[in-house]
Amino acid sequence: MSADLRLSDHEKALYSRQMRLPGVGEAGQLRLREAKVLLLGAGGLGSPVGLYLAAAGVGLIGIADPDKVEVSNLHRQIIHGFDTLGLPKTVSAAESLGEINPGLKVALHPEGFTVENAAELVSRYDVVIDGTDNFATRFLAADACVLGRRPLVHGSVLRGTGQVGVFLPGAGCYRCLYPVIPDAASVPTCADAGVFGATCGVIGSWMASEAIAVVLGRRRQSRLCVVDVEAGSSRPLAILPDPACPCCGASATIRTLDKTAYAPVVCAPPSPVMSATPLEISVEEASRLLAGPNPPVLLDVREPDEYAVCRIEGSRLIPMNTVPTRLAEIPADAWVLVQCHHGGRSMRVTQFLRSKGFARVTNLQGGIDAWSLKVDPKVPRY
Ligand SMILES: [Zn+2]
Structure with missing residues (x-):
């Protein structure tokens, strides 16, 4: 084993508490160090995801987010602070991650995750983590991961509830569960429904745990966990590949990322026809x-x-x-x-x-x- 395939004494000390977990050890820690993870969105979910992945010793984190830090972000987007107000979120997040793990490599994608760059970005990383807040990007990420054969960790939050999904290539995708993109107006977003920062923390931390499990090769099946923080419950849902899935099914219709298929709707404003009915x-x-x-x-x-x-x-x-x-x-x-x-x-x-x-x-x-x-x-x- 050559020197660069071993952990330094400093790394061994830094990660000793997670390396002693069953199935991690030095080999697992090296896998984390080799891992290239793409984080979509440095917001409420991306904050805990990025912080925990950096702290866990993931080698390269790419951050795709086109937004700047605003004051209304700070109650939940804990990767940013008052000192980075107005900066691009990619820059602000990279600063925080560097403080947690100076050895971390960070790649910034301030243009965000778009139809134009999705396939190329996905191909450069081992795992994609979607913490974005709009359906267009969520489906774009899901489809790009199926076409690029990359595992996707998905998360979403609405009021006191959330979802954490893991979608592995060939094992059932996001569209096996949700075949079509809903109207942006049919489901409220954080901007209009409201959200506690701590709820984002629960879901984002869970996403980070799943991403680590994927890197360590500990996930064999696609699944979705529906979490209700208010009720104190979570429910796992095993996902099976749907033969009729428009993206991963035998007669799939989604073969390329077509610009017209992903409406560029970001955090739709409150709509008078917005549903207040629980999901x-x-x-x-x-x-x-x-x-x-x-x-x-x-x-x-x-x-x-x-x-x-x-x-x-x-x-x-x-x-x-x-x-x-x-x-x-x-x-x-x-x-x-x-x-x-x-x-x-x-x-x-x-x-x-x-x-x-x-x-x-x-x-x-x-x-x-x-x-x-x-x-x-x-x-x-x-
Ligand atoms: Zn599918």
């Missing part, structure tokens, strides 16, 4: 609402054979793959609660319907299985 609710909450004076329409998107096994009283069956051709059967003016077996398919349908202009659509968390476990044990499980 997900628990089965207990759903049970209360369904028994109330104005119950939501319950839409079951499972297959007919599953519906024959069990159903929630009053539900309407429209299997997921028929939803796009049966939109007229779904009331546009009512609150629609979407339900499946475990909550995965129904989340996809929820996102799809919102993208089609149905503003009041909510996913039933945990599906009919959770309903059976927590609300009505008479409903058979399968």
